[in-house]
Amino acid sequence: MLAILVFFFIHWFFSLFFHSFFLHRFASHKMYLMSKNWERTFYILTWLAQGSSFLVPRAYGVMHRMHHVYSDTEKDPHSPHFFKDVYQMMRSTILIFRSFLTGKNIPDPQFTQEYLPVWDNLDRFGHHALTRLFFMASYTSFYLLFAPNFWFYLLLPIHFLMGPIQGAIVNWCGHKYGYSNFNNGDFSKNTTPWGILLMGELFQNNHHYDKESANFAQKWYEFDLTYQIMRAFNKVGIIQIIEEQVIAVEEVRIAKAA
Numbered sequence: 719m720l721a722i723l724v725f726f727f728i729h730w731f732f733s734l735f736f737h738s739f740f741l742h743r744f745a746s747h748k749m750y751l752m753s754k755n756w757e758r759t760f761y762i763l764t765w766l767a768q769g770s771s772f773l774v775p776r777a778y779g780v781m782h783r784m785h786h787v788y789s790d791t792e793k794d795p796h797s798p799h800f801f802k803d804v805y806q807m808m809r810s811t812i813l814i815f816r817s818f819l820t821g822k823n824i825p826d827p828q829f830t831q832e833y834l835p836v837w838d839n840l841d842r843f844g845h846h847a848l849t850r851l852f853f854m855a856s857y858t859s860f861y862l863l864f865a866p867n868f869w870f871y872l873l874l875p876i877h878f879l880m881g882p883i884q885g886a887i888v889n890w891c892g893h894k895y896g897y898s899n900f901n902n903g904d905f906s907k908n909t910t911p912w913g914i915l916l917m918g919e920l921f922q923n924n925h926h927y928d929k930e931s932a933n934f935a936q937k938w939y940e941f942d943l944t945y946q947i948m949r950a951f952n953k954v955g956i957i958q959i960i961e962e963q964v965i966a967v968e969e970v971r972i973a974k975a976a
């Protein structure tokens with residue numbers, strides 16, 4: 719039983735971290751800079767972490783940028799206020815996501831102007847049905863080896879759809895339940911204490927207020943785990959958080975002026 723629980727939590731947090739760190743904060747918002755080699759490394763790790771539910775970064779980025787511009791209006795690709803349940807919202811989101819990938823839906827240029835990470839070969843390979851099936855078979859094999867009884871197999875669909883499930887929790891709860899620090903003109907909320915389990919992503923109200931800010935936590939009692947890891951990466955030189963660079967330049971300017 720322990721092996722299954724450890725596997726579940728590792729997969730949950732590994733997938734969530736790269737979802738938050740790479741797909742959301744880099745592919746969609748470009749909150750930090752990094753070398754091309756690090757970008758490729760994190761690209762591969764995002765694919766491995768999400769496995770069967772790999773979300774192709776360029777389609778994710780476009781859809782997420784739309785979400786910010788049209789937040790909680792009819793044009794928002796996944797506002798909980800326009801769907802009767804989470805399943806309908808997820809279904810619609812997946813259809814829009816696919817239509818961007820197949821080229822059936824050409825996004826408005828305002829959503830593609832800013833840099834979007836693209837790696838054609840990996841995108842094609844990771845999105846291929848056989849690759850997704852391979853990951854699903856791997857998760858199932860692990861359960862066949864270690865699950866103590868049938869009930870544990872009920873966790874398998876969460877492994878299969880990990881990326882979209884985590885996205886659906888954030889989009890549904892983060893625009894429906896919790897408190898607001900700011901009036902953003904939408905329904906974005908900070909859904910604590912569940913925010914801890916979603917690594918900062920459930921501070922939607924803070925994030926919609928200032929989408930450039932790498933730190934989603936604004937009050938002393940809020941904690942954004944992804945941002946803390948980003949700070950560590952920033953410190954050792956793996957990434958350069960743009961916001962911190964601006965602050966550093968400003969500090970030098972003030973010091974010089976004094």
Ligand SMILES: [Zn+2]
Pocket residue numbers: 742746747782786925929
């Ligand atoms: Zn965002």
Ligand SMILES: [Zn+2]
Pocket residue numbers: 785889892893906922926
């Ligand atoms: Zn949102």
